Amino acid sequence: xxxxxxxxxxxxxxxxxxxxxxxxxxxxxxxxxxxxxxxxxxxxxxxxxxxxxxxxxxxxxxxxxxxxxxxxxxxxxxxxxxxxxxxxxxxxxxxxxxxxxxxxxxxxxxxxxxxxxxxxxxxxxxxxxxxxxxxxxxxxxxxxxxxxxxxxxxxxxxxxxxxxxxxxxxxxxxxxxxxxxxxxxxxxxxxxxxxxxxxxxxxxxxxxxxxxxxxxxxxxxxxxxxxxxxxxxxxxxxxxxxxxxxxxxxxxxxxxxxxxxxxxxxxxxxxxxxxxxxxxxxxxxxxxxxxxxxxxxxxxxxxxxxxxxxxxxxxxxxxxxxxxxxxx
Amino acid sequence: xxxxxxxxxxxxxxxxxxxxxxxxxxxxxxxxxxxxxxxxxxxxxxxxxxxxxxxxxxxxxxxxxxxxxxxxxxxxxxxxxxxxxxxxxxxxxxxxxxxxxxxxxxxxxxxxxxxxxxxxxxxxxxxxxxxxxxxxxxxxxxxxxxxxxxxxxxxxxxxxxxxxxxxxxxxxxxxxxxxxxxxxxxxxxxxxxxxxxxxxxxxxxxxxxxxxxxxxxxxxxxxxxxxxxxxxxxxxxxxxxxxxxxxxxxxxxxxxxxxxx
Numbered sequence: 361x362x363x364x365x366x367x368x369x370x371x372x373x374x375x376x377x378x379x380x381x382x383x384x385x386x387x388x389x390x391x392x393x394x395x396x397x398x399x400x401x402x403x404x405x406x407x408x409x410x411x412x413x414x415x416x417x418x419x420x421x422x423x424x425x426x427x428x429x430x431x432x433x434x435x436x437x438x439x440x441x442x443x444x445x446x447x448x449x450x451x452x453x454x455x456x457x458x459x460x461x462x463x464x465x466x467x468x469x470x471x472x473x474x475x476x477x478x479x480x481x482x483x484x485x486x487x488x489x490x491x492x493x494x495x496x497x498x499x500x501x502x503x504x505x506x507x508x509x510x511x512x513x514x515x516x517x518x519x520x521x522x523x524x525x526x527x528x529x530x531x532x533x534x535x536x537x538x539x540x541x542x543x544x545x546x547x548x549x550x551x552x553x554x555x556x557x558x559x560x561x562x563x564x565x566x567x568x569x570x571x572x573x574x575x576x577x578x579x580x581x582x583x584x585x586x587x588x589x590x591x592x593x594x595x596x597x598x599x600x601x602x603x604x605x606x607x608x609x610x611x612x613x614x615x616x617x618x619x620x621x622x623x624x625x626x627x628x629x630x631x632x633x634x635x636x637x638x639x640x641x642x643x644x645x646x647x648x649x650x651x652x653x654x655x656x657x658x659x660x661x662x663x664x665x666x667x668x669x670x671x672x673x674x675x676x677x678x679x680x681x682x683x684x685x686x687x688x
Numbered sequence: 689x690x691x692x693x694x695x696x697x698x699x700x701x702x703x704x705x706x707x708x709x710x711x712x713x714x715x716x717x718x719x720x721x722x723x724x725x726x727x728x729x730x731x732x733x734x735x736x737x738x739x740x741x742x743x744x745x746x747x748x749x750x751x752x753x754x755x756x757x758x759x760x761x762x763x764x765x766x767x768x769x770x771x772x773x774x775x776x777x778x779x780x781x782x783x784x785x786x787x788x789x790x791x792x793x794x795x796x797x798x799x800x801x802x803x804x805x806x807x808x809x810x811x812x813x814x815x816x817x818x819x820x821x822x823x824x825x826x827x828x829x830x831x832x833x834x835x836x837x838x839x840x841x842x843x844x845x846x847x848x849x850x851x852x853x854x855x856x857x858x859x860x861x862x863x864x865x866x867x868x869x870x871x872x873x874x875x876x877x878x879x880x881x882x883x884x885x886x887x888x889x890x891x892x893x894x895x896x897x898x899x900x901x902x903x904x905x906x907x908x909x910x911x912x913x914x915x916x917x918x919x920x921x922x923x924x925x926x927x928x929x930x931x932x933x934x935x936x937x938x939x940x941x942x943x944x945x946x947x948x949x
Contacts, residue, residue, distance in 0.1 A: 441777050567791055573778050574788075577740055577771055581792050581844075583761030628778035 363632045366625060370639040377643050378419055385415045386653040386660055417548050422540045422649045423642035425604045426614055428555050430641020431562055432604075433615030434622075434634050435597040438569040439590050440499045443623075447601040447615040450506035450594065454513035455484025456605035461517050461532045465524050474545040474606045481602030484509055489591060497587050498576070502594070537662035538609030540649050546607050558600045562634060565593055569630040611664050613671030614645050621674065644670075690751035690766065690847040691716040691880060692737065697746035699736045705744070706732040707904040714848075714897075717878040719870055721891040723915075724901030725925055730884045731852065733901065737882060738769040738850050750848065764792035767848040768841030773833055773857050776825045782836050783821040786812060789843035811839045815869075831862035838866070842873075849873070851883045855890055863887070867894040892916050892940045900924060916940040922948055 383394050387410050397407040432447040440449065447453075459480025463473035491505040492498075521529050542548075568589055571578040576586035584592075604611075618641045619633065626632040648666040655661060692714040700706040707729040714720040724730050735741035737748055739755045748755045750766060758766070768789070776785075790804045812818040815835040820828065825836060834854060841849060851870070855863040871894050873879040885891045891898055892912040899909040902924040908915045913933070921929045921942065928945040 438778075443777060564796060567788075567796055570780075570784075570788055571791065574776060574780075574785075575771070575774070577738075577769060578788070580740065580760050580769075581764045581788070582796065583759060583764065583792070585760070623779060627784065628780045629784045 363626050363636075367632070367635055367639070370636055370643070374423070374639050374643050374646075377646050378423065381419045381422075381646055381650045382411065382415060384650050384654050385410070385418075386657065387414075388657065414542070417542060418540055418649070419646060420548060420552065421542070421608065422646040424552055424555050425540065425608050425611065426641040426643070426645025427638040428559060428600045428604050428641070429611065429615040429645070430618035430622075430637040431559055431634060432597040432601045433641075434619040434630065434637045435562060435565075435569065435593055436615070437619055438573040438630060439593045439597075440503055441573055441575070442499065442503065443620060444616070445503065447597065447604075448510075448610070448612070449503060450488045450598065451484045451509040451513060452481045452598050452601045453605060453610045454510040454517070455480040455482075456602065457517050457532075457536055457610065458513045458520075459606075460535050460609070461520050461524075464532050464535065465520060465528050470543065470545045474543075478602050478606040480513075481598065481605055484513060485594070485598035485602070489594065493587075493591075497590065502590070534662075535609050538611035538664045540608050540611075540645075540663055541660075543607070551603065551607060554603060555600060558596060558603075559638065561596055562593075562600075565596075566630040566634050569593065569634070570628075573628070573630070609664075611645070611667060613664075613667045614641055617671045617674050618644055620678075692720075692767075692848055692882060693749040694733070694737060695747050695749060697733070697736055697743045697748065699732055699741055699743040699746075701732075705904065707736070707901075709746070710901075710904070710906055711746075712899050712906060712909055714880055714882050716880050717874055718896035719874050719881040719883065719894060721895035721898045722882065722884040722901060723886070723888060723891050723898055724907075728901040728924075729904040730901055734850065734852055734882075734884055738767065739763055740769070761792050761795070764844060764846075766846055767850060768844045768846040770837050770841045770849070770851045770854065772852045772854075773830060773837065779824045779826060781822050781824055782817055782828070783808070783812070785825055785836055786817075786839045786843055789840040792844055807843050807845065811842045815839045815842075830857045831859065834858060834862065834866065838869075846879070848880045848882070851881070853884050853886060855885060855887060863890060870894065888916060888921070888942050892942070893934075893937065913940045916942055 383391055389407050389410060393407040394411060397405060397411040400408065401412060429447055436445040436447055436449055437443050456477045459477035460473060463476040468476065488502065488505045488509055492502045495501045568582055568584065571581055572586065572589055579586035579589045619637045622633060622636045622640055626636045648670060649663045652661040652663045652666045694710055694712050697710045698705060698708055710733060722730050722733065732741065736743050742756065750758065755763060786808050790800060790808065794800060794804065812821060815838060817832060817835050817839060820832060825833065828836060854866055858866065867890060870881050870883065874881050895912060897910060898912050898915040900907045900915050900920055907924050908920045916931055918929055918931050921927055926948045928948055930943045930945060931940050934941040
C-alpha cells in the first residue's frame with residue numbers, strides 16, 4: 361500500500377514538474393504568454409513556436425532520457441550486484457564517445473552521426489560481453505572488462521583529440537558534456553516508441569532482477585541460466601543507454617544516484633524499484649535541465665554540470681549521514 | 689516422496705577433476721549428510737547435485753529423471769538449494785526475500801495468489817521469523833539469516849532440500865534447532881534432505897546416512913556408526929580419535945585426541 365502510494369506521488373510529481381517546466385526555459389516568457397500559447401496551439405507567435413516546437417519536445421526528451429538512464433542504472437546495479445554500478449560502467453559511454461568523435465572529425469552530423477555513435481555503444485557492449493564470456497561471466501569479470509574497455513576507448517578518443525582541429529575538438533567536448541536540445545537527427549516519436557518498448561521489456565524482468573541480485577544460483581529459480589539472464593538484461597539496458605547517449609550525449613550521475621536514493625524509499629524489490637526509479641529519473645533530469653537553461657539565462661549550461669553537482673552533493677550528504685552498512 | 693541419486697559422477701572445473709566416479713543414493717524422506725575435509729570435493733559434488741554444475745560424466749537423477757533434462761523452473765519446484773550464509777548486497781526485507789521462493793510457481797509476471805501468501809505466512813511462522821518480516825536481511829543475526837534462507841527454500845514447496853553447510857556460523861542453540869527442524873521435516877512431511885556438514889558429531893546425531901568424501905572419492909558410506917570410525921577419521925582427516933556410542937542416544941560420538949603423528 362505504502363509503495364503504491366509512493367509510485368502515485370512520484371507520478372504526480374512528474375506531471376507537476378513537466379507543467380512547471382513549460383513555464384520555465386531558455387527564452388524568457390511571461391506566464392500569460394505561455395498560457396496563451398498553450399490555449400492556441402496553431403498560432404505562429406514567438407511564444408507559440410518556443411512552447412510547441414522547442415520547450416515541450418525538450419521536456420519530453422528530458423523525461424524519456426532521465427527515465428531510461430535511471431531505469432538502466434537499476435538494471436546494471438542488480439545484474440552486476442554492485443550498488444555503485446551505473447549505465448556507463450560497461451563502457452557504453454566510451455564507445456559512444458568514440459563513435460561521436462569519429463563522426464565529428466569525419467564531418468558527419470545529424471542521423472549519420474547518431475548512427476555512428478549508437479554503433480560505438482553497441483560495439484563496446486558486445487566486446488565487454490565477449491570478453492567476459494571468454495572468462496567466467498561473473499559480475500566482477502564483467503565490471504573489469506568494462507573498465508578496461510573504457511580506458512582503451514578513452515585513449516583512442518584522446519588520440520583523436522590530439523590530432524584533430526581545435527574546432528572539431530570543441531564540438532566533440534560539447535557533445536561529450538551532453539545536452540537535451542534537439543539535434544533534429546532522431547524524430548521524437550520514434551525515440552519515444554523505441555525507449556518505451558525497451559523499458560517495458562525491463563519491467564517484465566523485474567523478478568529476474570531480484571533473483572540475479574542475490575547471486576547466480578538464484579537465477580535458476582526462474583528457469584533461466586544466470587549467463588543467459590545476465591546477457592539479456594545487460595543487452596537490453598545497454599540498448600537503451602546507447603540510444604540515450606546517441607541522442608543526448610553523456611549525461612552522468614542520473615543512472616547512479618536515482619536507483620540509490622529510491623532504494624531507500626521503496627526498498628530493493630525491483631518490481632517497485634524499477635518503475636519508481638524511472639519516474640524519479642524523469643523528474644530529476646527535467647529539473648536539472650530546466651535549471652541548466654534558466655540559471656544563467658541567456659547562456660545555457662551543459663545539463664551534466666547540474667546533474668554532476670547534484671550527484672556530488674547527494675553522495676556527500678549520504679556519506680556524512682549514513683552509517684557504513686547503510687551505504688550499500 | 690522423491691529420492692536423489694548420483695550415478696558415477698565425475699566433475700570439476702576446466703580441465704581438473706575435483707570429484708571422481710562418485711555414486712550414492714539419498715533415500716526418499718531421509719537426511720543424507722555429506723562430510724569430508726576442506727577441498728575433498730563436497731561443494732563441487734553439491735553443485736552437481738543441485739544442477740548448478742554440469743558433470744563431465746555421469747548423471748544426477750531425481751525420482752528417476754536426469755536433472756539435466758528437467759526444465760529449470762520445474763526443477764525449482766522439485767528441489768530447493770540453500771547456499772551458505774552470504775552477504776546480500778541489496779536491502780531486501782525478510783518477507784520480500786522469502787516471497788522470491790514462490791517465483792518458480794508464478795513465473796515472471798503472474799500475480800501472487802492467496803495460496804502463495806499463505807505458504808509464506810506458514811513458513812515464516814514455522815521458522816519463527818514472522819516477527820522480523822519487515823527487517824532488512826542485512827540487519828539480521830546469523831541464526832535469523834540462516835532461517836530466512838531456509839524459509840526461501842521451503843516456500844518453493846520442494847520434495848528435495850539441499851543445504852550447503854547450514855550450521856557454519858551458527859551458535860549451538862541454532863545448530864541444534866536447525867538440525868532438529870530438518871529431521872522433523874523429513875520425518876513428518878517426507879522431505880528428502882541432502883546436507884553438507886563439517887561437524888562430525890552433528891552429522892552423526894541428525895543424519896540418517898552419511899557419505900565421507902576424500903580426495904574426490906567416497907571413502908565410506910552408510911549409517912553414521914559405519915562411517916564415523918576411528919580408522920576412517922584417521923585416514924581422511926589425519927586426526928587421532930576415539931569413537932564411543934553416545935550413552936543417551938546410541939549414536940556415535942567422536943572424541944578428538946590430536947593430530948596423527
